[in-house]
Amino acid sequence: MTFHSEHTPPTPGQLRDRLAKAGLRATRQRLTILECLLQLPGHPTAEQVHRQVLQQVPNLSLGTVYKALDSFVEAGLTRRVASAEGGSRRYDADCSAHHHLICSDTQEILDFHDPQLDALLQEFFAQRNMPGFQAHTFSLHITGEKVAR
Numbered sequence: 634m635t636f637h638s639e640h641t642p643p644t645p646g647q648l649r650d651r652l653a654k655a656g657l658r659a660t661r662q663r664l665t666i667l668e669c670l671l672q673l674p675g676h677p678t679a680e681q682v683h684r685q686v687l688q689q690v691p692n693l694s695l696g697t698v699y700k701a702l703d704s705f706v707e708a709g710l711t712r713r714v715a716s717a718e719g720g721s722r723r724y725d726a727d728c729s730a731h732h733h734l735i736c737s738d739t740q741e742i743l744d745f746h747d748p749q750l751d752a753l754l755q756e757f758f759a760q761r762n763m764p765g766f767q768a769h770t771f772s773l774h775i776t777g778e779k780v781a782r
Contacts, residue, residue, distance in 0.1 A: 642672060655708035665689050666701040667710070676714050676723040676733075676742040714742055715774050732773040739779070 649659040669685040683698045705711040714723040732745040758768040
């Protein structure tokens with residue numbers, strides 16, 4: 634069981650490669666938005682990405698950020714994450730199979746990796762007869778509160 638860990642920031646060449654592999658042109662705006670998305674902690678909103686992007690591209694609109702993030706989702710570079718009720722759309726640059734712990738007090742979203750839980754879910758659904766549907770991957774969104782240890 635592991636929680637999200639920090640990664641080394643990708644180089645500009647690696648960002649270009651990611652966009653190219655996803656079938657997207659590596660425009661300055663997309664490169665900057667992808668870089669900011671990867672640098673921001675947690676699961677940022679488009680507004681948080683926009684604030685970060687403005688430091689490098691002062692005239693970039695929030696609409697452009699939304700369009701770029703949506704194209705990243707479509708291309709499989711990132712995914713949208715459900716947030717607590719009434720929360721803004723959040724984005725996750727980690728597209729690996731994992732779950733999310735959502736704090737209902739702070740709206741913080743933590744990545745949660747647990748191979749044992751994954752195995753239990755696969756076994757559970759393999760034993761169920763779900764006519765017309767076959768589960769391939771699992772992503773739980775668990776809402777609760779962070780507690781002091």
